[in-house]
Amino acid sequence: xxxxxxxxxxxxxxxxxxxxxxxxxxxxxxxxxxxxxxxxxxxxxxxxxxxxxxxxxxxxxxxxxxxxxxxxxxxxxxxxxxxxxxxxxxxxxxxxxxxxxxxxxxxxx
Ligand code: FES
Numbered sequence: 001x002x003x004x005x006x007x008x009x010x011x012x013x014x015x016x017x018x019x020x021x022x023x024x025x026x027x028x029x030x031x032x033x034x035x036x037x038x039x040x041x042x043x044x045x046x047x048x049x050x051x052x053x054x055x056x057x058x059x060x061x062x063x064x065x066x067x068x069x070x071x072x073x074x075x076x077x078x079x080x081x082x083x084x085x086x087x088x089x090x091x092x093x094x095x096x097x098x099x100x101x102x103x104x105x106x107x108x109x
Contacts, residue, residue, distance in 0.1 A: 004107045007034065007099065010041060013106075016080070018062040018069055020046055023097075023108060032097045033062065034106060035069060035080040041106050043097035044083050050076050050090035069094075 007021045013036040020031050031046045033055065046054045048071045056062050057072035064070070068086060070077050076088025083094035098109035 004100075004109065007106045007108060010036065010039065010101055010104050010106060013041065016067060017064050018080075020056060020060045020062075033069070033094075034099065035064070037067065037080055039101065040081070041099055041101050042080055042083070043099040043108075044078075044094035045097060047095065048073060048076055048090065049085070049092045049094065050074060050088065 013019050013034050015036055018033050018035040020033055022031050023029055033044045033046045035042045048055050053073045055069060055071045062069055063072055067080050068077050069080060074089055076090050077086040078084060078094050079086060083096055085093045100107050100109050
């Protein structure tokens, strides 16, 4: 059974900003990035495709600017809406984690 879980409130995420949340699973769980643009929220694994590091500069704190998130390790840049790579030393984008918004709450899909 695939159970949807509430991850946070939309308002917990700064507009055009990002937070991290942990998804628990039977294999120990993993951390995802939630990014917001207005009423839309986008989820991605917190793992840079360059060297597999987390994108945050300290746990849960991310560099964002002009609708993009920037990896704190070597500066790879990705769009908030699609996770596509814009610039930097990797060849691919962020791995999407489907989420949905219902009544101001963010759920794993
Ligand atoms: S690990 Fe993200 S740019 Fe190198």
